[in-house]
Amino acid sequence: MQYRIFKLALILLLLPLVSVSGLSVIRAAEPPAPPADFRAEDVPGDAGTAIDLFWTLSPDDQPDLKPRKVLRYVISRKEADNEESKFENIGEPTYRVNTFRDSNCEAGTPYLYQIEAVGQESLTSKPVVLNEPVIASLQWFNLQRSWFAVFVVLICGSVIVFIRLARSGKKLKVRKIAGLEAINDAVGRATEMGRSCLFVPGIQDINDIQTVAGITILAQVAETTADYRAQLEVPTSRSLVMTTARDTVEAAYLSAGRPDEYNEDDIYYITDEQFGYVASVTGKMVRDKPAACFYMGAFYAESLILAETGNSVGAIQVAGTAMPTQLPFFVAACDFTLIGEEFFAASAYLSGEPQQLGSLKGQDFGKLIGGLLLIAGCLIMTLSSIQSRGVAPDNQEPTYLQSASNYIIENILGKGGFK
Amino acid sequence: MKRTIPLLISAITGFVLIGTAFIPLFVDWGNIAMSWFNLLAAFAFILGGGNLLKMQLQKISAQQPGWGYAAVTLIAFFITLFVGLAKVGVHPNVxxxxxxxxxxxxxxxxxxxxxxxxxxxxxxxxxxxxxxxYISSAAFRAFRAKNTEATILLIIAVIILLGRTYASVWLTGWFPDEFIIGESGIKYSDFNLQNLSEIIMEDFTTPGMRAIKIGIALGVASTSLKVLLGVDRSYLGSDQEA
Amino acid sequence: MKQSTLIWTILMVAGGAFLLFQASKGNGRVYVREIPVEAQASQPEGEEQVYRWTRYQQVTEAEKGEPDVRFSLSRTLGLWVAAFSTLAIFSFLYGDNPIYKFTESVFVGVSAAYAMVVAFWTEIMTNLYAKLLPGLARITFYPDIDSTARPDYLYLIPLVLSILLLWRLSPKGSWIARWPLAFFIGATAGIRLISYLETDFVGQLQSTVMPFIVFASDGSLLWIKSLRNTIFIVGVVSCMIYFFFSIEHEGVVKYISRLGIWFLMVTFGASFAYTVMGRIALLSGRLVFLFNDWLGI
Structure with missing residues (x-):
């Protein structure tokens, strides 16, 4: 009897609690409002495989609501032409995100997209469908890169034109670079002292353009060592670099008329690993004490180890690299450093061939275009900011200068393409 | 003749890949070519490894000074190679x-x-x-300011080094936070080592690096063209038989 | 005995005694927890086959007394080998010596073979063997390949190129090895031309275009920002002028290119100093390994 009263009291107590909380659960679990302004665009400049979707966030998608009313959005798509196709889920961007790229489209197929907002307990909003189907189209030419194509044509064209001009006998003067003049002296010194020359073509493989540039410099240095009858050692960190370097040095010795001096064992492979390689090379430097060390190619942290060890054995060191992070160390530790572009110009300088010097003029032309464009852009932006100072930025038609500076930044130097 | 076909191969490949950069349907060809390169490099290990073995064996057989170390290299090499290729001691996939x-x-x-x-x-x-x-010995030797350039290098390096450590707070942290001239926007504290380091990095280092990169890009373009047009064909070796 | 030899001998003996003492105290040991693994055969043939082995997981010394934890000889040996190799490399700073030469030889051998093993398993096996012969690959090394996978014949191209390359070893016709090299050097040239021009030429120019003079929204001149912008633009242009090859550095050009070189020196000095802290951190990492992990100090 007492137990029954107790049970009744418990139920009477719990019932309102349960119903209130139940009501509140029911009240809280409302589906979120749907997103608005749903639109789709073909991604420009692609092979017809992607479509971009944009929408305005659901009004329930607020950042400070707790618990969140919108957890994610669900995007589905179906083929517009196919009567029997159904909407299939293709992606679920999270809350506060209002774009999505569908990268699995087939070119030329019209698609319809649908978006729903999903809240607590997987309750979904009303689905919003596109008004009209969108087609991903294949572009044969990426128009976003049209201005970039202009740059490529201009720069490559100028290099080619100047090479042609140089071939036809026009004399070209170039300024002196101290490091390159020093190479001959360094090799001569090594011959006098009876010590070897060491050439390190970087630690990257032949698929790095810096290694290719280093190998072309090796060809010139090898001709010099062949002339002077100095010993040249080329330890390499990659098998393919060893192969290419052997061909290069052999050719250089042949063209210098000293094929018998060529010893293919002087160009050898050590190990691919950066620090194993440099441990071996520095050990060799300390034991064999080369009189001239050349570091030409792509280097990473080991650059300083090589340069400092070379210093400790008293070698003349000439370095060249296009790794901006290693330039400070070479500049601090080596006698001469070819900085960035000078490194790429080195083989042209050393060969002295007119057509190679012509390519240098092409590079200068590229710098000229770049510099003029930069200054023009800066001047236009300056004039534009003077003109529109003090004017409220919103609700104004962009002035001529503003649109000009925008065009330079977004289209000429950006991905805007011709517009 | 021995160089003509490779030159043609090189030129056609290069110019095709330049063109495909602008054609969306083929824009991936460059990445595919580079992934094939990794395979070629893997096979090229046979050449490199063979050379390593040959050099070490030569040293041992000629009893050159230090041939013992060559033996050590070979032993370490073969043990590692065998153990790695045979997956010794590796349990199967669960x-x-x-x-x-x-x-x-x-x-x-x-x-x-x-x-x-x-x-x-x-x-x-x-x-x-x-x-x-090594970086300390380089700094010690190189910064014996022999000319203007080295002096600049030294001063800037010292400022940045101090600015990145607690020494900057200790040395210049007391610079007051007030404006120097009225509303000019420059405060005394802007000259403390930490802020000075930031200013140097943003306003002086960045333009230098940008100019270097611009130059490098043009150098790369020029080198690539010389290789593709056959102006610089030294990497291919010689035309004649040695 | 020469004085220096005597000093070195005393140092070595003292060092050795210290190490023995530390080792006897129980420092420099590695403990592992045994984790038994039971794996079901994925394709039971008749009887259920269950394979069992033990996995080991390294634990800290604090967990020494726990039931599954035991002393691992191989890892402890490894720790001591690593510690001695580290000291051997540091000894190079004093000068070349037999211990360093020995360690260097081991390092070269192990690292060369390591690179080859990695290339074998990640490239030749995964990217060539498994792609061209998926069926065979599935029953040998890669049982997780989809059983319906078809051979990808595109991978025949790199295979052919590699064979051409290896022809170099043959006494006749080794010139054909130049063809794959030419292919890839040409490919490199083409790809890098585009990527460098896009990011490092056009991209850098785009980031640098900025107004010389900047105004605030109320029309007042922000002269500090304007000064900074101007310095920036002057810096980039003067460095570019320094890099010109066809103009001699005379007259006006001489002063501008001097300014450019000064900017470059500031850049290099800053980069140099920026890296110093990072390198010292590396050294302290090795010292922590030696003193903490090995000696337990």
Whole structure:
């Protein structure tokens, strides 16, 4: 009897609690409002495989609501032409995100997209469908890169034109670079002292353009060592670099008329690993004490180890690299450093061939275009900011200068393409 | 003749890949070519490894000074190679235990893993750490300011170095936070070492790096064209038989 | 005995005694927890086949007394090998010596073979063997390949190129090895031309275009920002002028290119100093390994 009263009291107590909380659960679990302004665009400049979707966030998608009313959005798509196709889920961007790229489209197929907002307990909003189907189209030419194509044509064209001009006998003067003049002296010194020359073509493989540039410099240095009858050692960190370097040095010795001096064992492979390689090379430097060390190619942290060890054995060191992070160390530790572009110009300088010097003029032309464009852009932006100072930025038609500076930044130097 | 076909191959490949950069349907060809390169480099190990063996064996057979170390290199090489290729000590993949060789070659507790963890990694890390000594000796020697350029290098390096450590707070942290001239926007504290370091990095280092990169880009373009047009064909070796 | 030899001998003996003492105290040991693994055969043939082995997981010394934890000889040996190799490399700073030469030889051998093993398993096996012969690959090394996978014949191209390359070893016709090299050098040239011109030429120019004079939204001149912008633009242009090859550095050009070189020196000095802290951190990492992990100090 007492137990029954107790049970009744418990139920009477719990019932309102349960119903209130139940009501509140029911009240809280409302589906979120749907997103608005749903639109789709073909991604420009692609092979017809992607479509971009944009929408305005659901009004329930607020950042400070707790618990969140919108957890994610669900995007589905179906083929517009196919009567029997159904909407299939293709992606679920999270809350506060209002774009999505569908990268699995087939070119030329019209698609319809649908978006729903999903809240607590997987309750979904009303689905919003596109008004009209969108087609991903294949572009044969990426128009976003049209201005970039202009740059490529201009720069490559100028290099080619100047090479042609140089071939036809026009004399070209170039300024002196101290490091390159020093190479001959360094090799001569090594011959006098009876010590070897060491050439390190970087630690990257032949698929790095810096290694290719280093190998072309090796060809010139090898001709010099062949002339002077100095010993040249080329330890390499990659098998393919060893192969290419052997061909290069052999050719250089042949063209210098000293094929018998060529010893293919002087160009050898050590190990691919950066620090194993440099441990071996520095050990060799300390034991064999080369009189001239050349570091030409792509280097990473080991650059300083090589340069400092070379210093400790008293070698003349000439370095060249296009790794901006290693330039400070070479500049601090080596006698001469070819900085960035000078490194790429080195083989042209050393060969002295007119057509190679012509390519240098092409590079200068590229710098000229770049510099003029930069200054023009800066001047236009300056004039534009003077003109529109003090004017409220919103609700104004962009002035001529503003649109000009925008065009330079977004289209000429950006991905805007011709517009 | 021996160089003509390779030159043609090189030129056609290069110019095609330049063109495909602008054609969306073929824009991936460059990446595919580079992934093939990794395979070629893997096979090229036969050439490099063969050369390594040949050099060390020559040293041993000619009894050159230091031939003992060549023997050590060979022994270490062969042990590692065998252990890695045969996956010695590697347990099979938990999902497919009946396939004895399905485990990862670098699985913990395998012999190859032991060599990697206790020889390869510590030795690499130690060589890397040697840089601390080398950078100090380089700084000590190079910054004996012999000319204007070295002086600038030295002063800037000292400012940045101090600015990145606690010394900057101790030395210049007391610069007041007030404006120098009325509303000019410059405060005394802008000249403390920390802020000075930031200003140097943003306003002086960045333009320098940008100009270097611009120059490098043009140098790369020029080198690439010389290679593709055959103006610089030294990498291909010679036309004649040696 | 020479004085220096005597000093070195005393140092070595003292060092050795210290190490023995530390080792006897129980420092420099590695403990592992045994984790038994039970794996079901994925394709039971008749009887259920269950394979069992033990996995080991390294634990800290604090967990020494726990039931599954035991002393691991191989890892402890490894730790001591690593510690001695580290000291051997540091000894190079004093000068070339037999211990360093020995360690260097081991390092070269192990690292060369390591690179080859990695290339074998990640490239030749995964990217060539498994792609061209998926069926065979599935029953040998890669049981997780989809059983319906078809051979990808595109991978025949790199295979052919590699064979051409290896022809170099043959006494006749080794010139054909130049063809794959030419292919890839040409490919490199083409790809890098585009990527460098896009990011490092056009991209850098785009980031640098900025107004010389900047105004605030109320029309007042922000002269500090304007000064900074101007310095920036002057810096980039003067460095570019320094790099010109066809103009001699005379007259006006001489002064501008001097300014450019000064900017470059500031850049290099800053980069140099920026890296110093990082390198010292590397050294302290190795010292922590030696003193903490090995010696337990």
């Amino acid at each position: 999902k497919f235990p009946e396939f004895a060789w399905s485990g990862d070659y670098l699985q913990e507790d395998g012999v190859f893993w032991w060599l990697f963890e206790y020889i390869f990694t510590p030795l690499s890390a130690t060589m890397f750490a040697l840089l601390a000594f």
